[in-house]
Amino acid sequence: MRSKETLSSRERALKCAIAALDKKAYDVKVLEIEPISSIADYLVLANGTSDKQVQAIAESVKQGLKKFGKALDIEGLQEGNWVIIDYGDVIVHVFLDERRRYYNLDELWENAAMLEIPEEYQWERAQG
Known part of the structure; x- marks a missing residue:
């Protein structure tokens, strides 16, 4: 039986963000919370424009990290x-706009360092 490949928590967080971006998630952020919280090492926040897109983004993350x-x-x-996917070291939140604004996790975790997502995955910037 083949064992699962392993990722560092940083690599897992970035793969989650990239999988979300693959389904055109927007306002994607990867926050390093390990220095300020014990719940996880990273949070990934992403938005979708409809419930179907939020579900598709969450499925993309699930499938992208399956191996x-x-x-x-x-x-x-x-x-x-609002879909929450918990990997232990990384927690992914995929929101509809109004849910993200209402719960405002961005402000709650404003002291967390933000990881840079590689430019080639940033579809929003390419359109701008």
Whole structure:
């Protein structure tokens, strides 16, 4: 039996962000929270424009990370307005706009360092 490939938490967070961007997620951020919290090493925040897109983004993350192991938990996939995918060291939040604004995790974690997502995956910048 072949063992799963392993990733550092940083690599996992970036792969999650890239998988989200692959489905045209926008306002994607990777926050390094390990120095200020014990819940995870990184948070990945992303937006979708509809419940179907939020679900597609979450599925893309799940499928993109499948060969590195299963998520510990996934919440909100059926509803599609806020999906949380927990990998233990990385927690992915995929929101509809109004949910992200309402819960405002960006401000809650404003002291966290932000990881740079490689330019070639930033579809928003390419359109700008």
